[in-house]
Amino acid sequence: MSTEFQAPTARYVPPRTRIMLAALPLAGFAVWAMTHLVATVTTFTTSFGAMCVAWTASFLTLWWVPVSWMERPFRASGEQRAALDALTVAVQVPVYNEDPAALRACLRSVLAQSRRVDRVLVVDDGSVDARGRPATLDDVRREFEEAASALGVETAWERTPNRGKRFAQMHVLATDDADVFVTLDSDSVLDRHAVREGLLPFADPRVRSVAGHVLVLNRTASLLTRMTCVLYLPFTRGVRSAQSVLRRVTINSGTLAFYRGDVVRRSAGVYEHERFAGRPMQMNDDSMLTFYALLQGDTVHQPSAIAFTLVPERLDHYLKQQLRWMRGTTVRHLWWLRYMPVTGAVFWMTVSEYLHLVLAVLLPSVLLLDPSSRANLGAVAASGTQVGIVLCYLSGLRIFTVRRSDESPWSRAALFACTPLIALWRLLVLRPLYLYAMCTCRRVGDWGTRKAVEVSLAEPASLPATSPAPAGSLKKG
Known part of the structure; x- marks a missing residue:
């Protein structure tokens, strides 16, 4: 008998007093470091005014x-929850x-949701051995269809020629006529309350899509x-x-995302046939669906709707x-700059990202060209x-906003301590890769990178025995 895979659980912890107390001394040290930096620039550079402007912009x-x-x-x-329970929810797994x-674990987690879904739609896009x-x-x-049938969940499983x-x-x-579509990757494993939590933002009729909170499933597999x-x-x-604070999330991860049904249905026929520079565009599907939602209303992130995903364990796969x-x-980015209003947050968030990239190259260059600073x-x-380093730690504090059942406080603290070292990887490896990607962005192709399975679940998984969801959390009808 195979050992049943047990997915970890996680809980989002809103920032508490202890987090803010930790942030205050770091923020104070950041102010000191910035003051020290300005003093250094004042002493050793002749272009002080320009450097201050550049640092401020950074x-x-x-x-x-x-x-x-x-x-x-x-x-x-309570009234809003009753309305949310009445929604028809369909989960789609390509x-x-x-x-x-991994696929067993994914489907198992869907059927084990505390807010039961109405149907699960699996499409095998021409997999090969x-x-x-x-x-x-x-x-x-x-196994999936038997378990779903016992729970009263509708299913569809179809195989199509490989098209993306x-x-x-x-x-x-x-x-499909569902009120809400939930899109998953086939290696997503949902926290038991992911669907329940992901539906909550839809209590606001202005919300058109919701991004789930993504965590790494195989976190201990390799460095x-x-x-x-x-x-x-x-x-x-x-x-x-x-x-999400601005209600303008630009990219939902394919790992877990929620959409109003009409947002997706309206995009049918156009979404599949996106082209860039005359070539079919199959990558970045999640950001395209989010783009359609942005055009129609608010897009948000629900940090308590948690999904785990398998990430690359080998460097070649990762890169x-x-x-x-x-x-x-x-x-x-080009789509946002072209179609988002100039007065809107998305346009300026995109400008800000490019400005950050330019300044990251420009500032060191200016320092090297200035005789006194050189x-x-x-x-x-x-x-x-x-x-x-201070900025790395300020950003890294967010690691403490989630508690995982498979991660000790010491493990989180160790990762937090290594934040500046990991930032070097981002600077020395990912930054040059990003510049290369920008220069070669015309090379858009199919949706899959794997010719065969690249990441496997460490343990075999099986679908769950049927068990009722908690009272009051099921779809009514």
């Missing part, structure tokens, strides 16, 4: 660091060359996966959290994934390093 591009702490999980009244154990023959997932399908993730999604979503836990922080609990994401994001480069660099 810090303004980090607006999201303090704003992210203003995020709070969405809540709903599958392409996925590890069977290592020899290029059609891959069969019959055992996974049979967007076609796999719209194959079933374009004609790279441990690093990824921290590398995810600036976006998943930083920029996205700050954007290939990052390059694909970066190229797709570059294309989406002669005292050590002192200037030391002051800049101090500020950088």
Whole structure:
């Protein structure tokens, strides 16, 4: 008998007094370091005025660091919860060359939700085995359909020719009449309350999409996966959290996202056929659906709707994934600059990101060109390093906003301590890769990077025994 995989659980912890007490001395040290930096620049550079302006602009591009702490999980009244329970919710899972154990765990977590979903729509987008023959997932399908039937959850499982993730999604979503669509990757494992929490923002009729909170499932698999836990922080609990405060989240992760049904249905026929520079665009599907939602209303992040995902364990897989994401994001930046209003937050958030990138290259160049600062480069660099370390720790504090069942406080503290070292990886590896991705963004292609399974679940998984969800949390009807 196979050992049943037990997914970790997680709980979002809003910032408490202890976090703010930790932030205050760090913020104070940041002020001291900035003062010291200005004093250094004043002493050793002849272009003091220009440097002060440049440094100020650099810090303004980090607006999201303090704003992210203003995020709070969405809540709903009893009357609103009753209305949310009456919504029809459909979950769509596109599958392409996925590890069977990971897919089992994904489907298991969907059926085990405390707020039961109405239907689950699985589309196998032409998976193949290592020899290029059609891959069969019959055992996974049979177990899933039996478990869903016992719970009264509708299912559909279809296999289509390989055309890409967007076609796999719209194959079933374009004609489905659900009020809310939940999109998952086939290696997503949901926290038990993910759907319940993800629906809460829809109590506000202005909300058109909700981003889930993404955590790393295989965090202890390698040094790279441990690093990824921290590398995810600036976006998943930083920029996205700050954007949610403004109700202008720009990218929902495919790991877990929620959309009003009409947002997705209206995009059918266009979404699948996006083109860039005359080429079909299949990557960055999640940001495109978010873009459609942005055009119609508010887009937010629900930090208590948690999903775990498998991340690359090998460097080649990791770099290939990052390059694909970066190229797709570059294309989406152009879309935001073109279609988002100049007076809106999304336009200026995009400008801010590019300004940050330009200044990261421009400031060191100016320092090297200035004779006085070049002669005292050590002192200037030391002051800049101090500020950088403090900013890394201020951003890294967000690691303490989530408690995982499989992670001890000491593990979180160790990751927090390593934040500046991991920031070097971002600076020395990811920054050059991003510049390369920007220059090669025309190379858009299919949705999958794997010719075969690349990340497997450490333990075999099986679908759960049927068990009732808590009273009051089920779809009524």
